[in-house]
Amino acid sequence: MTPTARTVVIETHGGPEVLTLTDRPVGEPGAGEIRLRHKACGLNFIDCYQRTGLYPMTLPHALGMEAAGVVEAVGEGVTHLAPGDRVAYAANPPGAYTEARVMPAAQVCKLPDAISFDEGAAMMLKGMTVQYLFHRTTPLKAGDTVLFHAAAGGVGLIACQWARSEGIRLIGTAGSDEKCQLALDHGAEACINYTTEDFTARTRELTDGRGVDVVMDSIGKSTFLGSLDCLKPLGMMISFGNASGPVEAFNLGLLAQKGSLKVTRPTLFAHTADPQACQEMAAMLFDKVTSGAVKIRIDQRFPLDQVAEAHRALESRRTTGQTILTLD
Template identity: 75%
Template structure:
């Protein structure tokens, strides 16, 4: 008898109202695939971008990029996982909002027993993002200064702790005083409430006019110009998200005028495309968590059938830390 799994699917792009839960058939894994039964799923802004159409998808399509669970079956050629093994992932294609699925095995990672399924589902996409931001995008060393937007979000709270563990001074931004306090509690040296202060001016004050070595910006349109203004000469701007909308087109000459700045727009999925690199990144993340240097904050939990409410909360910036969908 063929198995089915409750799965969140969209048939058109739009608001949270387009999210539907359907029973979808799941098969045995083919070569290079696994079947994984989820225990928890993660919620991320990329899910919103895909649902809304900023990142267009063929319809109908399941949503979700991150989950943790138990391997039920492996296909031919899969050697790093076996049935009964705990595992977690952040990987394409979308489809993680479900009870179980068949998917490519290369980016599915063995999960240490010491890390819970909930924590793994909350941290894979966010934690691997922080890993590439701090270790693979531009050289960073102890004593460097980073401006990190949305410092009280899921990625941000991991970044605050990661920076502190490596001796990097992180200046965060957030939208309320409470969120700023949360970021500082988790390791930010400073946190600026961008609703009440001009963050670029405040960065200049904190750095005594020097600016920061690197900006890590997932907000996009609302913060882009101020982010460039916060960099020191030869500084690096890492634009890795569009929470407030896409960054407008710019005249590349502005980078020269503002101090020979550098800019990049990386994605996690480029970094983890190589199986060996992906597994190494996951081991580094797991090591940070197992060693106590990074604690995962799960501040919101929604049942799978309340996924639309979870999207509304995320888009309204009413969340802190990570959000998971419970199965």
């Protein structure tokens, strides 16, 4: 009999109510694939975008982009992993919300013994996102200033610590005084409560009117234009998420008017498509964590069968730090 695993799937796009837990056959790995048994799964905004159809998928489809666990079997041609290896990943195709799965091996990374499965499941997508923001998108050096939106979220708290470890001045934004304090505790030099302050004006004050070198923005529609006004001439706007909705069309001439600004819309999976690059990015992340420079803060844990409530909490911004789905 083919073993099965509890797996979260959607048969139609929509709200959290479309998430369904079902038993699915696992199967055996083919060439270039592995079978792994998950210990914990990560939760990310991209999962919500796929569920709603903002990022359409062929349906029905399993959800989830990151997890950690133990390799059970490897297919032909897989040389960097072996049965029994502790691993973690953030990778396509979606399907991480499950007890076990068969998937491509190339973007799966060995997890150091010093990092727990819960931490591994929580850190890969967000941590490698921070890695490409700081090291693969635009040159950054000690002394540069970054404005980082949603600084108390999962990506944000890693970014605050990462910036501090590299001497980069990070100004954060968050939606409450409590969340601002959390960002400050994790290394932000300053944090702006955007519900009580104009983040553009305050950023200008904090930089003596000069503006910041880079804006890193996962909020999207509601913060995009204001963020452009936070940049110094020749500054870089990195729009890497859509929490408030996708950025609307704008006049490209604005970039010239505001100081020859640069704008990019990167995705993690473009950076990790090359297997060697993916492994190198993960290695840098693992070094940051094992050295203590970055601590992975898991503030929410939901059992797999409560995945709909986990999505509701994430979308309503009731979460801080990392959120994982547990399988015990």
